[in-house]
Amino acid sequence: MRRYPFLSSFLLLALALLLSLAIGSVFLPLRDIFASLQGNGSDLAENILWKIRLPRTVLIALTGMALGGSGAAYQGLFRNPLADPYLIGIASGAGLGAVVSMTVQWSYSFWGLMAIPLSAFVGALLTVTFVYFLARVGQTAPVTNLILAGVAVSSFATSLMSFIMLRSDGELRRAMSWLMGGAIQLGWTSVLAMLPYLILGLGTLSLHGHALNVLQFGDEQAQQLGLNVQRTKQVILVASSLATAAAVAFAGIIGFVGLVVPHIMRLWFGGDYRRLIPLSILGGATALLVSDVIARVVLAPQELPVGIVTALAGAPFFLWILRRTKTQGLW
Amino acid sequence: MFRKTLVLTLLIALLIGCAPAPSSEGTLPTTPAVDSAPTEVAATEAPTDEAAALTFTDGLGREVTLAAPAQRIVTLAPSLTEFVFAVGAGEQLVGRDELSDYPAEAADVASIGSTFGAVNSEAILALEPDLVLAAEINTPEQVQELESLGLTVYYLSNPLTYDELYEQVNLFGQFTGHEEEAAALAESLAARVEAVESAVATVTEKPTVFYEIDGTDPAKPWTTGPGTFMDTMISMAGGVNIGGVLSDSFAQISVEEIAAQDPNIILLGDTLYGVTIESIAERAGWADLTAVKEGRIFAFDDNLASRPSPRLVDGLEELLKVLHPELVVSQ
Numbered sequence: 168m169r170r171y172p173f174l175s176s177f178l179l180l181a182l183a184l185l186l187s188l189a190i191g192s193v194f195l196p197l198r199d200i201f202a203s204l205q206g207n208g209s210d211l212a213e214n215i216l217w218k219i220r221l222p223r224t225v226l227i228a229l230t231g232m233a234l235g236g237s238g239a240a241y242q243g244l245f246r247n248p249l250a251d252p253y254l255i256g257i258a259s260g261a262g263l264g265a266v267v268s269m270t271v272q273w274s275y276s277f278w279g280l281m282a283i284p285l286s287a288f289v290g291a292l293l294t295v296t297f298v299y300f301l302a303r304v305g306q307t308a309p310v311t312n313l314i315l316a317g318v319a320v321s322s323f324a325t326s327l328m329s330f331i332m333l334r335s336d337g338e339l340r341r342a343m344s345w346l347m348g349g350a351i352q353l354g355w356t357s358v359l360a361m362l363p364y365l366i367l368g369l370g371t372l373s374l375h376g377h378a379l380n381v382l383q384f385g386d387e388q389a390q391q392l393g394l395n396v397q398r399t400k401q402v403i404l405v406a407s408s409l410a411t412a413a414a415v416a417f418a419g420i421i422g423f424v425g426l427v428v429p430h431i432m433r434l435w436f437g438g439d440y441r442r443l444i445p446l447s448i449l450g451g452a453t454a455l456l457v458s459d460v461i462a463r464v465v466l467a468p469q470e471l472p473v474g475i476v477t478a479l480a481g482a483p484f485f486l487w488i489l490r491r492t493k494t495q496g497l498w
Numbered sequence: 499m500f501r502k503t504l505v506l507t508l509l510i511a512l513l514i515g516c517a518p519a520p521s522s523e524g525t526l527p528t529t530p531a532v533d534s535a536p537t538e539v540a541a542t543e544a545p546t547d548e549a550a551a552l553t554f555t556d557g558l559g560r561e562v563t564l565a566a567p568a569q570r571i572v573t574l575a576p577s578l579t580e581f582v583f584a585v586g587a588g589e590q591l592v593g594r595d596e597l598s599d600y601p602a603e604a605a606d607v608a609s610i611g612s613t614f615g616a617v618n619s620e621a622i623l624a625l626e627p628d629l630v631l632a633a634e635i636n637t638p639e640q641v642q643e644l645e646s647l648g649l650t651v652y653y654l655s656n657p658l659t660y661d662e663l664y665e666q667v668n669l670f671g672q673f674t675g676h677e678e679e680a681a682a683l684a685e686s687l688a689a690r691v692e693a694v695e696s697a698v699a700t701v702t703e704k705p706t707v708f709y710e711i712d713g714t715d716p717a718k719p720w721t722t723g724p725g726t727f728m729d730t731m732i733s734m735a736g737g738v739n740i741g742g743v744l745s746d747s748f749a750q751i752s753v754e755e756i757a758a759q760d761p762n763i764i765l766l767g768d769t770l771y772g773v774t775i776e777s778i779a780e781r782a783g784w785a786d787l788t789a790v791k792e793g794r795i796f797a798f799d800d801n802l803a804s805r806p807s808p809r810l811v812d813g814l815e816e817l818l819k820v821l822h823p824e825l826v827v828s829q
Contacts, residue, residue: 191620192611192618192620192621192624193620193621193623193624211623211624211626214623214647214648215620215623215624218646218647219619219620219623219647220620273638274559275558275559275560275638275641275642279638280638280639280642333746333749334746340634340635340636340637341637341638341639344637344639344640352619352639352640352642352643353639353642353643354643354646466611467611467618468596468609468610468611468618468621469596469609469611469612469618470611470618
């Protein structure tokens, strides 16, 4: 498996995709899935597959990709094993944006339904921009400043969000529903809306593997090695933020994947960012798809918020990998 | 000075942010504040002849058309399940949400999940319903998803008065083809409410009432504020809700405020969740309250106030028994 990192990652992802299409309240055997994909299935199977399972599967996979890829990039950028895609305020910013827009009584229409993910997206980007400018010293944004500003702004935004939710009890259930599950219900619309940002963001990150490798020597050395350090950092920040913000806006705040998937990939396949970024993108999709399947079946027909599963199943799995590998000095 | 104010504001925001989020549906009634309720329910004109389609305008302002009274109904909230059974259409119910536990027969109907604010569309679709009923506890996003699957969905706003409740009973008569039973039920409900109102009309002394929704934190229990249905019910039953001084519909009241207002009666809506009448006196600062000393602490089935169903009338009668037992005897 370790000799063919990409092949095995792709195979695992394909398996996860199939699982996600087959399993749910109604079990669809492989034969039915293929028949329905070609338009020869029963009405019920086709309806479920095309309008529920497929958009959800794609959305979850894309979200996992964004979290895995951004997580790996952030860990490299901040040279910190605790970095995750939410480190500098994306999640709390998105939450605040979503909750603020929920205080408005939107009409029941396309834009009324899109208002929440859109304001979550805007809230996330505004928060990250704010953090960046707070942390800036002259032309540079030192990593420590970014992390501290990010943590402070996150806490502030989270508290403000709780406060607003407390004050607007009528829309509370809608806020809870978004925070725990995002806007997956909007189906293909969500997928189409987030796709461009993901392609742009994750594409850029994948091309910056070498730059991230050089950054591991520290800013000064990287500069001496001919890398435009500030510019590279900005590009990586913008790319990760776009991808994560789009994912969070539509899928809700899902923890742990962005932190742990890059570590697992690092333990399995080594710390070369040229491979680590794309592998984390694939691994993120696989991990989140499997979590989502678990979330669907554990209490069926009830569904658990996927964020509960990612940590509940992900943490033991990660610890197991960590114990088994017993590798030192990856950082 | 400015700095001090800022720090103080931040501290307060943080403190409030740390308060437990009222997320569990069991402890937080779903009746929203008056101001946040969407457009009123209005069943537009009845059919001209029996075969004609039924058209309704729902709580989201959507037009909903039924070719004939629904024979395969799915309800997404406990209150809706109660409505369906109340008009004698329990046989036409093919699916209900996980929390529907009244009447007992509801347990025999298939559950479609939904406990964390997300309904399971696949399970609903598999039941092939001809009418899906949603309530304010469900979100517009869910309605949109079910609608896009080709299902007929009606979104019922919460009634704000008993008159609206009777209208909704008749609406369920039209949904199910049980118009006569519904009309009879609406009439008897109205008569029961009138009986309470005329009994209370003579009352001069109105006891003050503290209604506890969730006393997990006895220093600041959750209670019902102004403008909720419970608030209305307490005053209709000849009492005064001490939570009326709050600014939100559902909020945590300080135990100091309770001591200052010293209610005549304490109603516990959380006895289903482990709070006992005996435990009240053991809470710090509660033993000196008049209601505790006089033993006027009563358990109250919160579902009779928090579920916008015909049982709101049962709730009113229960309240009258507790607030003015002398009137009930004379009836």
